[in-house]
Amino acid sequence: MGSLAAKITDSEAEIMRVLWEAGCELPIAEIRKILEENSNWETSTIKTLLRRLCEKGVVLAIKREVFYYKPLVSEAEFNEYSTQNLIDRLFAGSAKKLVASLVGSKKLNKSDIDELRNMFKVGDKDE
DSSP states (O other): OHHHHHTOOHHHHHHHHHHHHHOSOEEHHHHHHHHHTTOOOOHHHHHHHHHHHHHHTSEEEEESSSEEEEESSOHHHHHHHHHHHHHHHHHTTOHHHHHHHHHHTTOSOHHHHHHHHHHTTTTSTTO
């Protein structure tokens, strides 16, 4: 999975998000309609990105009356790979350094920190 996710560019990830959020196969017309809300991409750009995603093996094109597209990589898999890649590149593989950076930069509020504390209690008697 990691090698597939590594091949997804930022622009392609926008297409993937549309497919993930839909939760079903979509024709290009529907993909274009959704993307029009947030981007000014031409249909040719969307077609090119979908073709590349198919070539990379992360999207499947299904021929019916028109092509329908569905993701072959889940959002969770992509996010897991992307997060680990970020940690590896920016924090030398240390998730602790990532969290310390977030806390130090005031990106987490008290509620976020409390929620994280509860997550870190893995293996405690309460669980």
